[in-house]
Amino acid sequence: MFHQIQSRLQEEVSGHIQTRYGLDLAVVLEEPSDAKFGELALTVAFALAKQLKKAPRVIAQELVDDLGTLPGVVAMEIAGAGYINIRLDRGAYAASLIAPPAAATAAAADKVIVEHTNINPNKAAHIGHLRNSVLGDTFVRMLRASGQTVEVQNYIDNTGVQVSDVVAGFHHLEHKTAADVTELAKGDRFDYLCWDLYARTSQHFKDHPEDEKAWQHEALHAIETGEGDLAELGHVVADAIVLCHLRTMRRLGIIYDVLPRESEILHLQFWATAFEQLKERQAIYLETEGNKKGCWVMAGSYYSDSDDDSKVIVRSNGIVTYVGKDIAYQMWKFGVLGKDFHYRKLLTEADGHEVWVSTAEPQPANNAPKFGGGATVYNVIDTRQSYLQDVVAAGLRALGYTGQAERSIHFNYEMVALTPRTCVELGIELSDEDKSKAHVQVSGRKGLGVKANDLLDKLIEKALGEVESRHADATVEERRAVATQIAIGALRYFMLKFTRNTVIAFDLGEALAFTGETGPYLQYAAVRAKKILHKLAEQGDQLDCAALTPEMLARQLASDDFWHLLMRISKVDSAVAKAVTAGEPSHVARYAFQLAQAFSGFYDKYSVKDEADAERKQFLIWMTGYFRQQLERVAAVLGIPLPQYM
RNA sequence: GCGCCCGUAGCUCAGCUGGAUAGAGCGUCUGGCUACGAACCAGAAGGUCGGAAGUUCGAAUCUUUCCGGGCGCACCA
Incomplete structure (x- = not known):
């Protein structure tokens, strides 16, 4: 209601200035710093003073006289050097809140796509991932509350190095087959098991650098061709971990509409289609000299000021880079690729919401919704990937999709690091250099970090203590349900209280707080x-x-x-x-x-x-x-x- | 070296497109429960907004420069 009054008055004043002075000014109706100044304030007199060469107060007086009485407004007062303070009719305002005029808010026809979470399916989710998901999910809720039509995508990189490292670990270090791992994946802490294995594999590569390339090549090749036990192993790991992640996020009320997977981007040759377009429109060219000879590159002028830099899109061995695949994916999101995935229903949430996943093979008629083809796309990705996101947008621009490039929004945010104190509390060993720092980076490779489920469990445990001390008479189930809700509230609020570009130095004590701004x-x-x-x-x-x-x-x-x-x-x-x-x-x-x-x-x-x-x-x-x-x-x-x- | 971000109270952070005496939470100190349950409330102390210069009616906010920190800049994702 306040919002409506504000924009209505804004239009009226702006229209008046247009007719009276012939000036097209951006009229701002701000909320005064102190409530004693009224509900809204105009500062246009200052801007007009400059153009009309008259004292701000004189102009303010003119405006007040000319505007006369406005509906819903009881007083307009000139204050200070030329502010116009507006006081609303209190009774009328309150009455309008009780019987708000039926504002026909038709759902927007244009679809907004928000992509978030995107956790590599090779280990348990940690607090850094949590920031991504909570920010993304909340932004989705905000858009929907504003009447937007939103589609939530969670991209799954199930064919990358991170998965292949865990596959190599199972194969070489654990000597497990796909069948063995299928059994292991039935356990409810498979993501924790992989967390440790990933750290151990990374450590092995550090100790035996000669194994790194060989193992990775072997596993990646298997996953790419889709043949053999290692490929099967890759599927088992990624599919099981995705379900773990969905379960973790579900605990926080975060759900998705569709899970587009990298394996389908490969098998359905999304890249080949994008590659043709890029070549045809000369957005990329084959480098003939220098250290990038034999690579298809995008000129630096597309995404930065300098021309001397270029970005490799296809390697000299013919394999596309991540950025290339991401350009194809981004094109699909806007519906300009000319291709689509097939879909299979992955699961149905408790409230009946269906979650779909991409497939390579056509499915029998299953009433899959139409995914992709958004008008605006938000990619919730941490700020360290700004450079790559710029390249993706540049790819669209180079193809001539300038509008889509503009509506490709990198919803960036800073990382979550750990305070040295929290590392000590968690038993993480730190170097002397790290101890002196304000915060220490989370590292999946080192197995350093706070797992999302652990944090939530800790919060529930603590909330349970508080609930029990106050409601000893309630049933155990009920107390647990209440404690869980409190824990979710604490966690989500903690992840949201910081602005996006603030590095969160995660402190366990602060995150566990239930008093103050929580x-x-x-x-x-x-x-x-x-x-x-x-x-x-x-x-x-x-x-x-x-x-x-x-x-x-x-x-x-x-x-x-x-x-x-x-x-x-x-x-x-x-x-x-x-x-x-x-x-x-x-x-x-x-x-x-x-x-x-x-x-x-x-x-x-x-x-x-x-x-x-x-x-x-x-x-x-x-x-x-x-x-x-x-x-x-x-x-x-x-x-x-x-x-x-x- | 180049690019992006940050520097505000003891600590952690807000401060909307420049606007009226710079705000919260935590911590510290004073008070407030025979209760619509104190996971709360009222109050106090605490700031040269990193330094300097500039733009203007007005700068924490814009520009330049310096200092101090973080993150990027692969034929990795």
């Missing part, structure tokens, strides 16, 4: 609001909707305290919209915390149940219900579940 703080506020409503219902106090007249609301909202609270509560849509524009999920998290803070203050200051004044009591009941409703909405956008009690 998910549980938000959950607690929502639980308390619900509790009030329960108590009222018990003693027969109901909200009388007929009592909530604009006049009654205006009387109650004459209190600045109530009015400021109401402003805060009513800005969920505004906060989400702004966060989508900024591409910053942390903004939603911050708003949610502020909303919870507002409620905690309200809770402490006013006693709804014992309010003596009948009208005020009705008003407080309404405020409490509205608080709860908005807390629920914003928690859902953040993917934070709300427990029954805490």
Whole structure:
């Protein structure tokens, strides 16, 4: 509602300036730093002053006089050097919240594709992966809450070196066959087993460098041709680990629509098709001299300022690089490749949501949805891969798909590192150099890191202790369910509270916190609001909707305290919209915390149940219900579940 | 060497396209539970926004430069 008023006023003022002064200015209606200045403020007088060569205050006065009375606005005041502060009609505003005009928000026709998670299927997920998935999933929720149609993709690199290293490890170090590993994969901690094996294999390569190339070549070749026991081993490992990852993410409420796999990109010759287009449009050329002789390369001018750099797309041995495959995949996402995968239903989530996976062979009619063909594509990938993402976008541009290149958005974020203190707590040995650093990088090769499942288990265990101390009477299952919700809330909020370009120095103590700016703080506020409503219902106090007249609301909202609270509560849509524009999920998290803070203050200051004044009591009941409703909405956008009690 | 990011309170971080006295959380110190359950609330202390110069009505925010940190710059993914 606030959002609508803001944009409506923005248009009116902007239109007025257009007709009155003939100037096309970007009018900004900002929210004043201090609530005493009103609800909205205009600073255009400053910008106009420059162009019209008049004092800002004089222009502000002109604007106020000309604009006259605007609907929903009770006052426009000139303040400071030339600010125009706008005060809204409190009663009318509140009334509009109760009966919002039916805004027909037709779902957007254009599809937005968000690709996230993308974990190499060779070991357990760690906290770095968690940041990717939580950011991606929350952004998806934000887009959907804003009425966008979104498709969630989780790309599976099931044919890469990372998988082949684990295959080599099983084969050479463990002497296991595909059949043996199939048995092992039935265990519920197969991803942990592979985590250790991957670290051991990496260590073996360090100690015996001569084995590295040979083993990798052998395994990669087998996987690529799809023949023999090693190829089978690769399938078993990747498929089983993908299911482990899906299970891990499901614990956090993260699910996907489709899993496009690299094996299908290879077998369906996506690359060959893309290669033809790239050659035909001369986006790449065959290098005839220098150290890249025999390679198909893309000129550096496509993706950077310098011309002397070029990027190898096809190696001199004829094998395409990762970037090449990614260009083909990106083309498919936009529907400009001219090819599609076949699909098979992988599984159905508890809520009935179907998850599909790509296949090379045509499937019998299975009603697979139409995937790909997005209008905008967000790739959630950490910032270290910016260079490669630039090359992918450059590939589209070189092919003439300039619009698609512009709508290829690298949703980048900084890495998650560990504080030295946390490494010590986890028993990870550090070099003297690492000990002096602010943070230490997670390394899958070294087996260094915090596994996602371990962290969540630790959080549940800790939450369980808190729940048990407060609700000894509840059943074990119930306490566990509540503790799990608290743990999820804590974890998701922790991953979201930082802006994307902040390196998270992961500290176990901070991540385990349930007080202060945390998910549980938000959950607690929502639980308390619900509790009030329960108590009222018990003693027969109901909200009388007929009592909530604009006049009654205006009387109650004459209190600045109530009015400021109401402003805060009513800005969920505004906060989400702004966060989508900024591409910053942390903004939603911050708003949610502020909303919870507002409620905690309200809770402490006013006693709804014992309010003596009948009208005020009705008003407080309404405020409490509205608080709860908005807390629920914003928690859902953040993917934070709300427990029954805490 | 080139490119990108960061440097704000003791610690961890916000600060929207430059806007009105720079904000949170944690930690520290004072208070507040015969309760709509304190996983909470009220209050206090704590900052030359890395340094310098510039742009302008106005700079934590933009420009330049220096200092200090991180990450990229493969015929790996």
